[in-house]
Structures are given as structure tokens and as C-alpha cells.
Amino acid sequence: MTDSPAPWPAGAPDPDPQDDEALRERAVAALLTARERTTLLTDSVDDHDLTAQHSPLMSPLVWDLAHIGNQEELWLLRGVAGREAMRPEIDGLYDAFEHPRAARPSLPLLAPADARSYAAEVRGRALDVLGSTPLGGRPLLRAGFAFGMIAQHEQQHDETMLITHQLRTGPAALSAPEPPRAADAAVLPAEVLVPAGPFTMGTSTEPWALDNERPAHHREVAGFFIDTAPVTCGAYRAFIEDGGYTEQRWWTPEGWAMVREHELTAPLFWHRDAGQWLRRRFGVTEPVPADEPVLHVSWYEADAYARWAGRRLPTEPEWEKAARHDPGSGRSRRYPWGDEDPTPERANLGQRHLRPAPAGAYAAGRSPFGAGQLIGDVWEWTSSDFLPYPGFAPFPYREYSEVFFGPDHKVLRGGSFAVDAVACRGTFRNWDLPVRRQIFSGFRTARDA
Template sequence: MSRPNPPAPTPRDVAALLQDARERTLLLVSPVPEAELMNQHDKLMSPVVWDMGHIAHFEELWLVRNLEGPVRFGEMPGMFNPFENPRSVRGQLALPRLADTLDHMATVRRTVLDHVQAGDTGRADPGLLDGGYVYRMVAQHEYQHNETILQALQLRGDETRYRAPRAIATPPGRPVVASEDGMVRFPGGTVEIGTDDRAAAYDNERPRHAVELAPFRIGAWAVTNGEFARFIDDGGYQARSLWSDAGWKHREEAGLVAPQFWERHDGTWWTRSMDREMPVDPDRPVCHVCWYEAEAYCNWAGRRLPTEHEWEAAASWDPSSATKRTFPWGDEPPTAFDANLDQLSFEPAQTGAYPGNLSPIGCYGMIGDVWEWTASDFAPWPGYQTFPYPEYSEVFFGPDYKVLRGGSWATRPGAIRNTFRNWDYPIRRQIFSGFRVAQDD
């Protein structure tokens, strides 16, 4: 049964929601010199000041200009329109200085709050206002750019490493219950995928629909550094038979020999998270691997990647009661006790560190730590309807993108749930991505 949408937020609720997103943006950029915020460290990512300007213009479009009548995403100012200026060229733009960007962000926010306090909805689309969706959409958009900013900051060179404002340490890991091969079983049958939530869920998560699944087995935890290191030691990156044609071509062109940010020092693998270098911890989920690396590992291990139907069923569906959970542990939103989310640990936790982060069938850690690659292309659910603009989901549907699920340590709690769908090119690994294995039962 679908859960009712929450009531429309009060003006105080809206102010708190938007302020939470903005405080985090400002916290993340505060340790970075202006020159570094203006600089494009890698063609894969924008200059951080571009993200900040885009955040402000997105908010202005949907919470100010939308009051004058329906708007389209394409009305975003050209400099900050991601389709007119892809990431590869954003470093060449005449971007505004940091002070001007901050002033614009603050001015837009003041205008928004004045309208909210006055109850002024103008001629805005009623569908956007229903249940306060548009305010949550704007907050989620800023949350998602918080994670994008962290991806860019992770790519900064040795001389300009980001001093991460770490505010919480992850707890130590604990044993996870599983069969001897580290797998748990899903019995198959009819499950419900997606959601009818219209208060927070994006259009690509909707509608909720029934899917028939064959029985399968899935990893009780995401593949760890220690497990992945055995793949490396066994010659996995050199074994052509483990790689698809496209994967092998990319492996050779990119010179892949290990996850991104791994380096050998005196025979030991080390990794880096922002400004901190450390020996690779075998008990943490492997991070910064692309889809092709995940596929090759699965071939080496005699497994496969789960489909996103399988992933969502394993995360959310309780076969004993035929009910669906919003999060692996239930319907309550995540807190710092539930999962490694919200950015301020700045690294994945050891497996089992959050014992309550357990799905109905016994899968650990399906929310937080690392995004998990699935076998699925990004495609619409049956009955999909674009809302409120095609540039969020619709224009990306197709075989070019693979779906990731579950969020990472760099994901804000308000931007993740069992139904949330992320997607990227299979060659990407600057994202905080890992995976778990599956097999037919």
C-alpha cells in the first residue's frame, strides 16, 4: 500500500529545509581559496564556483520566476545551463567572482523566503506546489551538487589538496551474517518497484509497479577493498577473458591497474580521501571503480552485477509480509545512527559499522558508503511521466548510462532512499562508486 504524502511544509519548514542545504554548501567550500574555486581541476568536473552559481540560478528559476508562470529548465541562464555549457568547457567561461556568486545566492534566498513568508505562490504550477514538492526538489538539487562539489575537490592535485572539515568518525566494523560465500537469498516472486510519492521522489522513481522476479542471491555486503585486492593480485586487470570488448578497450586507453586513488608504496596499496592518505583498509567497501571494473571483478568471482530490480527488491522488499520499506531498516529517515551518509566522515566505513542498516533479507549497507553499480541501463519505469522538466531524467534514458543505487558517504540524507536512481557513463569512477555481486539461484 502506498504511504500518504506528507502535508505541505509550513514557511518555517521551507526556511529550515533550504537553510540546511545552504549551510552545507558553504561549509564544504569554506576551506578552499577563491582561486581554487574558480579553477577547473579536471575536465570531468566543473569549477566549484560554477556549481554554486548553478545552484542559485536553479533556485531562482523554480522558486522565483516560476511564480510569474510556468517555466522551463531551458530558461536557465546560458552560462549556468549544463546543456549549453557541458563540464568540459566550464573552465573557459567568464565566471563571476566568488563574492558576486555568494551575493547572488543570498539575494535569491532572501527573495524566496519573502515570497514563502507572504504565502505568495503567484501563477506557479499547482503540481509543483502540491505537498511542497518544488521546495524539496530545490533542496535535493543543492544536496546533489554538494556531492558533485566533493567529487571535484577529491580530484584536486597534490599541491592543493582539500582540507576536509571532518566532523564525525565512522564506527568500527562488525561481523555481518551471511552464508559461507557471503551471499543472501531473495526468494523471487511478485515485488513492487518504484514509488508513488509525489512529495520528494523524482519522476524517474515513479510510478510504483509490480515486477516478477526469479529467485536470486546477492552479496550480503558491498565488495570490500580486501576482496578487490585479491582480484588485482590474481591478475584481474591483465586477464582479457574477464573483460567485455568495451571494457577492455577502456582499460587499455585509460591504463587501469587499480581503483582510482590507489597507489603502491613499498608493496602496500595506499589510497587517498581528500587530504588524508592511508593504507587501503581491507574491511571498507571498494570505492572509485567504474562499471567495467565491477563487471570484470564479477566475471572473475563467478558472479554478476544485480539488476536494479533485484537491487531494489533486496533493499526494500520484505518477502514474509509482502511489504515495501522506504529504507532498508524501515520507513524512518536516516540519522547518524543508521547509515554512513551526510558527507562529514569523508570516507566509507568498515563493513558492519552500522548494524541497523540491514534490509529485510539481510543485506547490509545498501544505503550509504558507496554508490553501487547495477547491470541495468537507465530507462523509464512503465507509466513514467516527465515532471517537471525533461532535462532531469528523460533526456538521459538509453543504453549509454548505467544505473547506480544506494548513495554514498557523500550523499545528503534528504537525497537518498531505496527507490532513488542515479546514473552515469560506465567509464566514470571519480564518483564515489562501488558494487555488490549477485547470481542466479
């Protein structure tokens, strides 16, 4: 396990020693927040649900739990502190590249009690390392990057485990308050104009940004219109009722093949009963809410809807310009609302709610152009393939991003209600196969100006 041979992140100086304490506090808070959520997700079900595979697309929850601990040990205890392996015999079991998800239940995994004990022991030692390690010098330690990377990794697996909770059958195991409604949704324009011109995409200074977000670079973008909010269930229902899943002309050849093979008629978890569309959400069956962003749609479905609507999906640069560019100053913000960290008034993040907020919510989180809900609520498919930025350098390992670059994966942006703020920025890039529906994915549309 080695640091990148290139200076990274470019343009980000080592923190002042006086900032060490603030960085440590931030890292500790991020790690504790992640572990609190991991505990909720794994303690809310019994051992049978922890060890069962609820879908071949997902790992058993107990695999995620031990994998979180194993990655923390690999990077923080062995990589940062140079300590001996605690349980080297399990490394292969929890290597995400060695065993596909469908095969993981057949592995000799740690039992739930052992997985909890292992993850807890690793965390205790990792906090000791954090308290005694200078946060500078090596790229892996600059601004506490390694600790931030592990906090993000755990939160990403927490999102994966929440997907597994959605896929499991049986009564609800989780609960959360309802998200806020939109006070001015009725007067919001359907779309806003983002004028042509350059903007700065990506980052070279965000301390915990991951390799695929780097480096910052200039992009020239033609003018375009983009939806002020993600496409709603009500709007998507109109697509269904107009024959969206029966009209081949709206679909790419690959998308149409998926529709035919799986006999798709609606988003995942939707079904029709007595003339009404219902959905299953974390163990509860409920009417599909018309004003909520549509969820659990594949890239193919998002693309087909956009074609039907006479529009298109935004490109990744268009999405980021709409979310980050400040036309007044000409600079790119960290978030649509500015440089301040997310708050409950600005975005639906961190599993605070177990659903997206109605379209038009979070007025305080809108961009200078007037587009809202660009952070949180639903991951938003873009039309772009997942590709490296000019000057990309893998860090701290190729398998995080580089091996996924290419036309097979489409980019999603903006996070969802299932994403924690530590793993969601205006520059954060997610990617997945265009067939994926179990993820918390939605979309918004765009058109040329």
C-alpha cells in the same frame, strides 16, 4: 517553465492545509542544511581553488555555486512566484546543457564574491516565497515539491563539489570524524537469499520523489543471492593480484579497451609503493583499508570483478527488492529498515564522514533479508541500463531524466557517504556512463538462486 500537463504524482493527494506548516518546516530545514554544506565546501578553499578547474570532468567550484543559485531563482522565484529575472544575462552561463564542463572555465563566470552574494540573495527571497505560498494545487507545489526539488538539486551539486575536492591536489581542506566500525562483521554471512516473487518497485506516493522513480509498479523477480555488504578493498585487491587488469577474459570489449587505453591497474586514486597499496583521499595519502567498501571503480571494473568472482552485478529490480521488500507484509518500505527517515545509526549519509564505513557496519540499517549498507557508504553499480518505468511521465522538465534514458548509462543505487538524506531513498535512481571512476561508486555482487 510549466507544470506537467499530467496529474503528478499519481496517487499522492494534496496535503491537508493543517500539514502546511510541517511541510514548510521540512522544506526550510532541507534548504538550510544544503546551504550549510555548500558554504563549507566553498569556504574551505581560497578563490584560486574556487575558480580553477581541477579536472576536465568537473566544473570549477564557483560555477556550481552560482548554478545552484540560478536554478533556485529559475524554479522558485520565477517559476513559483512569477517574479522578474534578477540577472537574466547569466542564465546561459549556468545552463548545464549549454556548456560542457570542460568549457566552463573559459566563460565569463561570476567571481567568487559575486557568486556568494547572488546565491545568498536568491535564497533570502526563496525563503520568503516558501513562507507565503500555498503548498498544494499545482503539481509543482504539491507537498512542497518545488522546494524539495531545489534542496535535492543543491545537495546533488554538493556531492559533485565534494568529488571536485577529491580531485584537487594540495593539502586537505576538509575533515570529518571516522565512521563507526561493524560490531558483528565477523559473523555476518557473505550473502543472503532473496526468494522469487513479486514486489512493488518505484513510488507513487513519496512526495519529493523525482520523475524517474515513478510510478509504482509490480515486478516479478526470480530468486537470487546478494552480498550482505558492498565488495571491500581487500576483496578487490585479490582480483588485482590475480591478474584482474591483465586478463581480457573478465572484461567486456568496451571495458578491456578502456583498460588498455588508460593503462589501468587499480581503482582511481590507488597506487603501489614499496609493496603496499596506498590511496589519496581528500588530500591525505593512506594505506588502502582492506575492510572498507571499494570506491572509485567504473561499471566496467565492477562487472569484471563480478565475472572473476563467478558472480554478476545485481539488476536494478533485484537491488531494489533486496533493499525495500518486506517479506512479512509483502509491501515495499521507504528504506531497508522501514519507513522512518535515515539517522546516524542507520546509514552513512550527508558528508558526516569522508569515507565509507567498514563492511558490515550499521546493523540498524539492514533490510529484512539481512543485507546491509544498501543506503549510504557507496553508490552501487547495477547491471541495468537507465530506462523509464512503465507509465513514466517527465516532470517538471524532460532534461532531468528522459534525455538520459537508453543503453549509454548504467544505473547506480543506494547513495554514498557524500549524499544527503533528502536526495537518497530506497527508490532513488542515479545513473552515469560506465567509464566513470571519479564518482563515489562501488558495488556488490549477486548470483542466481
